[in-house]
Amino acid sequence: MRHRIGNRSGLLRRGRLKSALRLPGQAVRKALPVSPLFAVSAVFLTVIQPPFNWGFLAWAAYVPFALACSPRGKAGPRALAAYLVSVLYWMGNLYWMVPVTVIGWVVFCLYTALLWPVLALGIRWCRGKGIPLFLALPVFIVGIEQMQGLFLGGFLWRLLGHSQYRNITIIQIADIFGAGGVSFLVGMVNGLIAELILGRQSGLARTTGALSRNSVRIRQLGKGIIVGGVVAGAVFYGRWRIAQTEDSVSPGPVVASLQSNVPQSVKREFKQETSRKIFDDLMVHSKVASKAGAEFIVWPETMVQATLNEEVLGILEPSHPWKVLDKALSEHSREGAFVLVGAYGGVANEAGTDLVEEYNSAFLYQPDGKKYPQHYDKIHLVPFGEVLPFRKSLPWLYNILMKFTPYDGDYSLDYGSKYTVFEMAGKQGQPYRFAVIICYEDVVPYISRNFAIDKQGNKQVDWLVNISNDGWFVRFDENSRQVHPSTELPQHAAICVFRAVENRLGIVRSVNTGISCLIDSAGRIGNNHIAGTLPSKAMSRTGMAGWFADKMPIDKRITFFSKYGQWLDSCCKICVFLFVIASILARLPGTRLFGTGFSGRSNERRVHRV
Numbered sequence: 001m002r003h004r005i006g007n008r009s010g011l012l013r014r015g016r017l018k019s020a021l022r023l024p025g026q027a028v029r030k031a032l033p034v035s036p037l038f039a040v041s042a043v044f045l046t047v048i049q050p051p052f053n054w055g056f057l058a059w060a061a062y063v064p065f066a067l068a069c070s071p072r073g074k075a076g077p078r079a080l081a082a083y084l085v086s087v088l089y090w091m092g093n094l095y096w097m098v099p100v101t102v103i104g105w106v107v108f109c110l111y112t113a114l115l116w117p118v119l120a121l122g123i124r125w126c127r128g129k130g131i132p133l134f135l136a137l138p139v140f141i142v143g144i145e146q147m148q149g150l151f152l153g154g155f156l157w158r159l160l161g162h163s164q165y166r167n168i169t170i171i172q173i174a175d176i177f178g179a180g181g182v183s184f185l186v187g188m189v190n191g192l193i194a195e196l197i198l199g200r201q202s203g204l205a206r207t208t209g210a211l212s213r214n215s216v217r218i219r220q221l222g223k224g225i226i227v228g229g230v231v232a233g234a235v236f237y238g239r240w241r242i243a244q245t246e247d248s249v250s251p252g253p254v255v256a257s258l259q260s261n262v263p264q265s266v267k268r269e270f271k272q273e274t275s276r277k278i279f280d281d282l283m284v285h286s287k288v289a290s291k292a293g294a295e296f297i298v299w300p301e302t303m304v305q306a307t308l309n310e311e312v313l314g315i316l317e318p319s320h321p322w323k324v325l326d327k328a329l330s331e332h333s334r335e336g337a338f339v340l341v342g343a344y345g346g347v348a349n350e351a352g353t354d355l356v357e358e359y360n361s362a363f364l365y366q367p368d369g370k371k372y373p374q375h376y377d378k379i380h381l382v383p384f385g386e387v388l389p390f391r392k393s394l395p396w397l398y399n400i401l402m403k404f405t406p407y408d409g410d411y412s413l414d415y416g417s418k419y420t421v422f423e424m425a426g427k428q429g430q431p432y433r434f435a436v437i438i439c440y441e442d443v444v445p446y447i448s449r450n451f452a453i454d455k456q457g458n459k460q461v462d463w464l465v466n467i468s469n470d471g472w473f474v475r476f477d478e479n480s481r482q483v484h485p486s487t488e489l490p491q492h493a494a495i496c497v498f499r500a501v502e503n504r505l506g507i508v509r510s511v512n513t514g515i516s517c518l519i520d521s522a523g524r525i526g527n528n529h530i531a532g533t534l535p536s537k538a539m540s541r542t543g544m545a546g547w548f549a550d551k552m553p554i555d556k557r558i559t560f561f562s563k564y565g566q567w568l569d570s571c572c573k574i575c576v577f578l579f580v581i582a583s584i585l586a587r588l589p590g591t592r593l594f595g596t597g598f599s600g601r602s603n604e605r606r607v608h609r610v
Contacts, residue, residue, distance in 0.1 A: 034078055037068035038085040038116075046093055048163035050490035050539070058163040059189045066137055066194035069120050071128030078124060079117035086116035093158060096473040096486035099265075104384055112155065115144045122579050133195045134227050138187030142180045143576030146569045152383045156443050158491070160186050165494040171501055171523050172238035175559035178445055179498040180569040185234055192227045196220060245522050245555070248504075252462060252552035253426040255508050256294035256337075258285045259516040259534060260303055261545040263476035263483055264469070267305075267512075272321055275305040279325055283332065285533075285547040290337045292531040294549045295427055298510040301342035301439055301469040304329070307355065308343045308363045310371065315352040333365035338424045340364050342438065342467045342510075345377050357414045360386060362436040362467060364422050372423075377416025378438040380447055385472070386413045419450050421460055432554075435461045439468045442496045442507075445566055452503035452562045459562075462554045463506040466496055471512045474543065485542035489514050493539065497523045503562045504555040514542035521555035 044061035047054045069078060090109040097105040119140050126136035141160055149155025161182030164170050173181050199220055262278055282299055289297050306322035307313075316323050333339045345361030348354065360381070364372035381387040388402065424432050435451035442448065454460040473488040493515040500507045501523040508518050517538035518526040525538045532548030534541045 032081070034068040034070075035081040035085060037064040038082050038120075041065035041068075042085050042089040045089065045158070045160075048160075049093075049158055049487075050165075050494050051487055053166065055163040055165075055167060058160055058186050060193055061160070062137060062141065062187065062190040063194045063197070065120070066123055066127075066133055066191065067197065069123040069127060071124050075121055075124060078120050082116040082120035083113055086113035089113075089116075093487070096488040099475060100472050101384065108152075112148055115147055118576065118580060119144045121583065122576065125579070125583075127198075132223060133191035133198075134188050134223055135191065137191035137194065138184040139572045139575050140579075141187040141190075141572075142183050142569055143572035143574075145183060146180065146566075146573040147576065153380065154444060156445070157495070159183050162491070162494055162498070165497045165523065168242065168523055169235055169238035171498065172241040173234050174498050174501040174523075175241070175504060175561050177568045178502055178561050178566050179495075180566060180572070182498075184568060184572070185230065188227050188230060192223055195223060242522055244557075245520075248557050249521060249553045249555045252506075252554040253295040253424075253430075253432060254293050254530070254549055255296045255298065255463075255518070255552045256286075256289035256292070256532075256547055256549040257298050257508050257510040257516045257518070258282050258289070258300065258547045259510065259514060259541065259545055260300055260471075260512045261483055261514075261543060262303070262471050262512055263474050264471045265476055267303075267469070267471060270305065275321070278303055278305070279328070281545065283328065285545070286332060286339065287335070289531075289547050289549055290332070290335045292549055294337050296338045296424060296552075297340070298465055298467060298508055299339070299341040300510045300512040300516075301467040302344065302360060303469070303512060304341045304343040306343055307346040307358075308341075308361070308371070309345055309347070309375070312346050312348050312355070315348060329365050330369040330371075333367055334369045336367055336427075338364060338366060340422075340436065340465060340467075342469075345375060359414055359416055360438055361416075362438065362465075364424070366424075374418075374420050374422070376420040376422075376436045376438075377418070378413075378441065379416045379419070380441045380444050381413055381415055382440055386411075387415070388412050421451070432463075433461045434463050434465055436465045436467060437499075438466075440492075442466045442468075442499050443492075445499065445502060448499040448503055448505070449562055449565055452505060453558060457558070457563055459556065459558050461505065463508065463552050464499065464503075466507055466509045466511075468492065468509070468511040470514065474513050483513060483543045485513060489542045490539050493517060493525065497525065502559065504557040504559050506553045506555065508552065514544065515539060516541060516548065518548075518550050518552070520553045521557070526550055 041062055041064045044057045044064075046052070048058040048061055068081070087109055090112050091105070094105060094109060097108070122140045123133070123137060126133065145156070145159045148157065159179055161171075161179045164182050164186065170185070171182055173185065177184065199216065260278060260282055266274060267278065282303060286297050286299070304325055306325045308322070308326055313323055313326055329339060329341060341363055343361055343363055345359035346355040347357035349356045359377035361378065362376045364375070366372060378386075419435065421433055421435050424434070426432060437447055437451070448464060451461055451464065452459065470489050470492060473486045475484040475486070476482070477484065493509065496507055496509060497519055499505070500519045500521055504521040506518065506520050510516050515538060516534065518529075520526065527538050528536050529548040529550040533546035534544070534548045
C-alpha cells in the first residue's frame with residue numbers, strides 16, 4: 001500500500017511539474033492575439049523620433065496600444081504581450097548602448113520594459129470604468145515616461161513629446177508645462193482617436209434607438225470639441241510666443257563651438273600621445289575660430305584629458321603633461337577669446353600624491369590668460385558610466401555592479417554640488433552670464449531650470465552651454481578608422497531643444513562626434529552659421545570634426561516652467577503610483593476598491609450587452 005501511495009505521489013509531482021512547464025507557453029500563446037497591436041505602436045514610436053522624424057505619426061502612435069487594452073478577457077495575457085513587445089522596442093531603440101556594455105543594455109531594457117504592462121493595465125482599467133481615454137491616456141503616458149529609469153537617476157529619453165522637436169509652434173507650451181506637456185497634448189489626441197474608433201465598433205448607434213444614438217454622438221462631439229480646443233489653444237499660444245520672440249531677443253556675443261570626432265574606445269586608452277593629438281586637433285580649430293572673431297569658444301566634454309584645478313596643478317612639476325596643456329590653453333585665451341573646456345576636476349590628498357576626489361568638470365580661461373576663479377563640477381552623474389552606488393557601504397555589491405560598467409577598474413566620479421554661474425564680457429564690454437550642463441544633464445529638466453533663475457525668481461544666466469562626449473555611442477571601424485554615428489546623436493540634440501524652450505534660453509552645444517549646434521530660445525536649431533567648417537544643416541553634423549561660429553541670441557523672458565518646474569509631470573506620476581498601489585491592495589484578501597476591484601471589466605462589458 002505504501003508503495004502505491006508513493007507512486008501516486010510521484011505521478012502527482014510529475015503532473016504538476018509538466019503543468020508548470022506548460023504555463024509559460026500557454027501564457028505566450030494567449031498573449032499573441034493582442035501582440036500585433038502593441039507591435040504597431042512600437043513601430044510608430046520608433047519612427048517618430050530622429051533620425052526618421054515622422055513626427056506626424058506621434059498623434060496616433062498609441063491608438064493601437066489603447067485598442068489592445070480591452071477590459072474583456074484576462075489582464076495577464078495583455079500585460080505579458082505589452083512586456084514582450086516593450087522589451088523588443090527598447091532593445092531595438094537603445095542598440096547604441098551595446099558598445100558601452102552589452103550586459104547593462106540587456107538588463108536596462110528588461111527593467112525599463114516593465115512600464116508598458118503598467119500602462120496597458122492602467123488603460124484597460126480606465127476603459128472598464130468608462131473613464132474618457134482623451135484624459136486617461138495622456139495622464140498614464142506622461143506618468144510612465146517620468147518613471148523611466150526609476151531608481152537610476154531617471155532616463156527621460158524617447159518621450160512622446162520629443163518627436164515634435166521640429167514642430168516649433170506646438171512645442172512653445174513647454175515654457176509652461178515642460179516637455180511632458182507636449183507629450184500630454186499629443187496623448188490627448190491619441191486618446192480621442194481611440195475613443196472614436198471604439199465608439200464606432202461598439203455598435204451602440206444600431207441598437208439603442210434615435211435618442212441614445214443622438215446622445216452618443218453629442219458625447220463624442222463634446223470630446224472632440226474639448227480636445228480640438230486644447231490643440232487650437234496650443235497652436236495659438238505657440239504662434240503668439242514665436243511672434244513675441246523678435247521683441248524679446250537681442251543679439252549677444254559671437255560664440256564658437258568645436259567638435260571632435262574621437263570614439264570613446266580611442267579616448268579611454270588614456271595614452272599621452274593620444275591625449276595630445278586630441279588636444280592639438282581641437283586647438284587648431286580653436287585658433288581659427290578666435291581669428292574669425294569668436295568672443296567665446298567651447299570645447300567638448302572631457303576632451304582635455306587633464307585635471308585642471310589650480311590646487312592640483314600647483315603641486316606638479318612644470319613638465320607634467322597636465323601643466324603643459326594648462327599653459328597652452330592659457331596662452332591661447334590671451335588671443336582675445338574666453339575659452340571653456342571640458343576636463344577633469346580633482347582634489348589631492350595632503351601628501352599631494354593621489355586624487356581623493358575626482359569630477360567631470362568645465363573650466364573657463366579668460367583673455368588675460370587666467371582661469372575663472374570658479375569651475376563647474378557635474379552634478380548629475382550617469383549611473384554605471386560615471387558612478388556606481390555602494391562603493392563604501394556595500395563593497396561586495398559594488399564589485400558585482402562593476403561587471404555592468406564599461407571599465408576594467410574603478411572609475412566612479414564624485415558628485416558636484418554647486419550650480420556655478422560664469423561671467424564674461426563681450427568685446428564691447430557688455431557683461432554676460434552663462435552656465436554649463438554636461439552630457440546628459442540636458443536630459444534632466446530640473447538642472448537647466450535651477451541654472452535659469454535664482455532663488456528670488458530672477459533670470460540669472462543669458463544662455464546655457466551643453467558640452468558632451470557622445471563618442472560613447474558610435475561604432476568605430478579599426479581598419480578604415482571611420483566613425484559610424486548612431487541614432488543617439490540626433491535624439492540627444494532633439495531633447496536639448498526642450499531645455500531651450502522651457503527656460504527661454506539659447507543653448508550652444510559642443511559635442512564629440514556630434515551634434516554641435518546653436519539652439520535659440522524658441523527651440524529652433526540653427527542650420528546656418530556666420531563662419532565655420534561644419535555643414536550648414538545642423539542635424540547632419542555627425543561623425544565628423546570641425547567648428548562653427550554664430551551670434552548667441554539672448555532672451556530676457558522668465559517662464560512659468562522656470563519658476564514652478566515639472567508640476568504636470570509630477571501630478572501624472574502620482575496618478576500612476578496610486579494606480580499601482582491600489583492594484584496591489586485590491587489583490588489582498590478581503591479588499592475591495594471602487595466596488596468592482598481592478599478587473600476593469602464591468603462598465604465596458606455592460607455597454608456591449610446593451
